[in-house]
Amino acid sequence: MNARRCDIAILGGGLAGGLIALALARYRPDLSLLIVEQDTRLGGNHVWSFFETDADPEATELLRPMLAATWTHYNVHFPRHSRKLHTNYSAMTSERFDAVLREALRPEAILSGQAVKACSETEVMLGDGTLVSAGGVIDTRGLRNVSHLTGGWQKFVGRKFRLKAPHGLERPIVMDATVEQVDGYRFMYALPFADDIVFLEDTYYSDDSTLDRPLIERRIDAYLAARGWEVEELINEEYGVLPVVAGGDFAKFWRDGGDETARAGSRAGLFHSLTSYSVPDAVRFALALAHHDAFDGASLKAFSEKWAKGHWENQSYYRMLSALLFGGAYPEERLRILERFYTLNPQLIERFYSGRSTRFDKFRILAGIPPIPIPRALGTITGLGRQPAPLNFSGV
């Protein structure tokens, strides 16, 4: 049997695992790392976006080399209003993520194309039979079972195109909800990476996790055609089905499938309950861990569990909003809720995305929430009325 040793083994080289490795390499170069990823590329196949106000200066600094683009404004479009907002918006790509990590880490710290079979607080068994002994193990292998939680789904297909002529988009469109409303709340999302390159994502806030990729690809084609954009080349496609969490039993979620190791990323529930986005939480956790002082398996586990519980508690307001969206509102009413949200103060919107809403923000978001009648909203909030369903993933 092959054997390896390291101070910290990071299981999964996706967003959370990669950022933990990067932060440790920067702040704790004395520690030997091993990041184990089943795919050949670190970071999978993603365009990850976030608002610069989601991250504090130290986090922004860590992410900067991974950025493929930054824009100073973005647009939203709804049937009743359009708006241009002035907030820096950035996108990272998996290609850059992989390249930056390979440059920052020692070659022996990356084991890609190798799956983890089993793990404990201090040991990892790999698919080829190698046994890794580590001072501490942290599991970031992506979301596991969410059936102990309730809510709905944010699902999407994103396609990056090279067009035959410039598209004329000056800035991202973070929501274009003027499109036909089907399968819950639907919007298109557009990122102009270059004059002739655009990333288009068709997104749904749906009760159902089924993703009909060919159908959504045809809707993206229709969006292109409606704008007179002719495609030279399809560069890439990605898709996702992400939970929007409205409630549930965090302790069961944490224990499900065993709780033998420390955990981070979506596996630890570290994402925004309503937007499902996890870049801000992934970078915050990575930096907090790198500044922590104990890296043995038991300390890492205690640290990550405490952090994840704290995150769950801090997200209670956003879970209540998810409950209103998926329980209080009927699918066809979701558009009006988002449309109204985007009339609010830009700083309130920034704080909402970064999960740092103030008390006044929370009141303001709820005050006069249309179009849910107050008795129905109260029924959902008190648990006596319409509730979101358990999150049963039915597959892509």
Ligand SMILES: Cc1cc2nc3c(=O)[nH]c(=O)nc-3n(C[C@H](O)[C@H](O)[C@H](O)COP(=O)(O)OP(=O)(O)OC[C@H]3O[C@@H](n4cnc5c(N)ncnc54)[C@H](O)[C@@H]3O)c2cc1C
């Ligand atoms: C297509 C897509 C786009 C998204 N866009 C955004 C966005 O713009 N902004 C945002 O904030 N969030 C976005 N998200 C949501 C969230 O940020 C991502 O899902 C994020 O990648 C989650 O990070 P993670 O590290 O928890 O999981 P992942 O990034 O999925 O990483 C888990 C890694 O573990 C590996 N793995 C799994 N099992 C094993 C095993 N047995 N052995 C070894 N390795 C294993 C996987 O291959 C994967 O690389 C997006 C999600 C998707 C799917």
